Amino acid sequence: MKIFNAKQIYEADKFTIDKQQITSEQLMERAAIQIFNWMHSRMQGAQAKIHLFCGIGNNGGDGLVLARHLQDHDYNIEVFVVNYSEHRSKDFLINLDRLKEKGVWPNFLNEQSDFPAIGKDDIVVDAIFGIGLNRVPDEWVIRLMHHLNNSKAFILSIDMPSGLFMEAGLPNTEGVIKANYVLTFQVPKLVFFLPETGKYIDHWEILDIGLDKEFLFTLKSQFELIGKNEVLSMYVPREKYSHKGSYGHSLIIGGSYGKIGAVVLAAKGSMLAGSGLVTAFVPRCGYLPLQTALPEAMVITDNEELEISEINFSMLPSVIGIGVGIGTTATTIKAFSEFLKRNRLPLVIDADGLNILSTNQDLFKEMPPQTVLTPHPKELERLIGKWADDFDKLKKAKEFSEKYDCILVIKGANTITVYKDMGYVNTTGNPGMATGGSGDVLTGVITGLIAQGYSALNASIFGVYIHGKAADIAVEKCGFQALIASGILDNIGKAYLDLFQVSEPDVATGESEL
Ligand SMILES: NC(=O)C1=CN([C@@H]2O[C@H](COP(=O)(O)OP(=O)(O)OC[C@H]3O[C@@H](n4cnc5c(N)ncnc54)[C@H](O)[C@@H]3O)[C@@H](O)[C@H]2O)[C@@H](O)CC1
Numbered sequence: 001m002k003i004f005n006a007k008q009i010y011e012a013d014k015f016t017i018d019k020q021q022i023t024s025e026q027l028m029e030r031a032a033i034q035i036f037n038w039m040h041s042r043m044q045g046a047q048a049k050i051h052l053f054c055g056i057g058n059n060g061g062d063g064l065v066l067a068r069h070l071q072d073h074d075y076n077i078e079v080f081v082v083n084y085s086e087h088r089s090k091d092f093l094i095n096l097d098r099l100k101e102k103g104v105w106p107n108f109l110n111e112q113s114d115f116p117a118i119g120k121d122d123i124v125v126d127a128i129f130g131i132g133l134n135r136v137p138d139e140w141v142i143r144l145m146h147h148l149n150n151s152k153a154f155i156l157s158i159d160m161p162s163g164l165f166m167e168a169g170l171p172n173t174e175g176v177i178k179a180n181y182v183l184t185f186q187v188p189k190l191v192f193f194l195p196e197t198g199k200y201i202d203h204w205e206i207l208d209i210g211l212d213k214e215f216l217f218t219l220k221s222q223f224e225l226i227g228k229n230e231v232l233s234m235y236v237p238r239e240k241y242s243h244k245g246s247y248g249h250s251l252i253i254g255g256s257y258g259k260i261g262a263v264v265l266a267a268k269g270s271m272l273a274g275s276g277l278v279t280a281f282v283p284r285c286g287y288l289p290l291q292t293a294l295p296e297a298m299v300i301t302d303n304e305e306l307e308i309s310e311i312n313f314s315m316l317p318s319v320i321g322i323g324v325g326i327g328t329t330a331t332t333i334k335a336f337s338e339f340l341k342r343n344r345l346p347l348v349i350d351a352d353g354l355n356i357l358s359t360n361q362d363l364f365k366e367m368p369p370q371t372v373l374t375p376h377p378k379e380l381e382r383l384i385g386k387w388a389d390d391f392d393k394l395k396k397a398k399e400f401s402e403k404y405d406c407i408l409v410i411k412g413a414n415t416i417t418v419y420k421d422m423g424y425v426n427t428t429g430n431p432g433m434a435t436g437g438s439g440d441v442l443t444g445v446i447t448g449l450i451a452q453g454y455s456a457l458n459a460s461i462f463g464v465y466i467h468g469k470a471a472d473i474a475v476e477k478c479g480f481q482a483l484i485a486s487g488i489l490d491n492i493g494k495a496y497l498d499l500f501q502v503s504e505p506d507v508a509t510g511e512s513e514l
């Protein structure tokens, strides 16, 4: 599912209005009725107090339309207009009049107003700002948001939690609504998935307001949300008359004394992702552990006992995953550098492999085209430098990817795979994965997929999805705390099987399949 920026959403609104020969006010009515239906089907007339806080733009207009329908159905409402500007939108004004015609007179809040008391069992509808926020709200509006957050009431945000910018970071973390639920129109918004802003949203759901499908289909986005539908189209089926040679040979290079487990996890990840053959290249001390832990894999050893000192092998792998547990001794850095200069095979680089690259940046140009780099945030910073906010991070990552023709898998709660001007936002995974070794499994999975013929980009997107899905399946049985990397490995098979289970045919939500 594509993720559009604000300009594109306004374009889609306009195109739809022209094509369907409706007015913007009718589109607003359509959008807000969706919100009403959502609330009505859940509340069934319940008399909990609903406080609606409406700005003076179209997001506020949505709130006013919603208020009118709630009033028509005898809900217990109170409407506040957050009068932060003189520039009221046309459709806001039309709907303000309509609400008054129904006998509902909003309270107008301004800088001098005392804010209303809100009970913790009440409901707050946040329609203060939507996608139009373009500067920091006034101090009193920030105070109001703070007041709403502190009320502990259930907060339902329309389209966006007010205070979040569509294309910029957060200058003031106080001035953002912390939404229990966001009902967003037509398309997901990038800010829902970034570490600095995603934390303001507990749950989100998309409401289809009938924007023109063909227009949205042809419009090029710079980000895409990756769910089951997206990865299914990448899936490479297993052929009946295939053999182990049909699915490639992964070579995992890494490990050092005390960090052989990382290679075991990666090699196993590769195997379970479906690589036909897997070989591990480790220091001598890794021979026995690997052969014991993973009899399916072959093992080649370095001449050194404790560290990798020279990377030489006679077999011909399809792809190499390098870096897990490899360490950064001078000897290993030299071996890694020499290897990179000689190597022409596709690469996946992780962990200390990335750290060696970061401290020897002349090696960037030695990476073969479409090398996959899988940094966690700290490793990413070493690669691309510091960033001001999440948007700046993504911009820098895209520039880096373009410059070196590489794929950056930016790991985290919503891992984002960046290739040139595109970013692919993953939807699987959970906080249980914040545990040593889960990244090593991912390196193995991506390597194993490239071995089978997935393009490096598809292997990254698909691999991140399957890896997260395996962890999601695992936590159902063990909970977040007890998830360990082996638990992810144990459920890769189930994650594959899940691809072909039909999901509920319904709206896209933050929790179900997309
Ligand atoms: N365009 C359409 O046809 C539709 C728009 N819809 C709603 O319209 C929203 C967007 O509406 P708007 O473009 O009016 O924008 P908002 O309602 O998000 O913001 C209101 C206006 O306030 C001004 N503003 C921005 N930051 C401010 C600040 N810090 N202090 C004071 N004023 C500030 C801007 O001029 C902005 O346009 C969407 O989020 C959605 O809720 C929906 O009704 C669906 C249809």
Ligand SMILES: Nc1ncnc2c1ncn2[C@@H]1O[C@H](COP(=O)(O)OP(=O)(O)O)[C@@H](O)[C@H]1O
Pocket (backbone or CB within 6 Å): 351, 375, 376, 411, 412, 413, 414, 415, 428, 429, 430, 431, 432, 433, 434, 435, 436, 437, 438, 439, 440, 441, 442
């Ligand atoms: N809070 C989280 N939610 C979802 N996924 C997470 C979370 N924390 C970590 N992960 C995932 O777990 C993996 C951790 O990788 P990494 O940081 O390299 O750990 P390690 O090197 O210890 O294996 C990544 O795939 C990352 O996306």
Ligand SMILES: [K+]
Pocket (backbone or CB within 6 Å): 059, 126, 127, 128, 129, 130, 157, 158, 159, 160, 161, 162
């Ligand atoms: K809002």
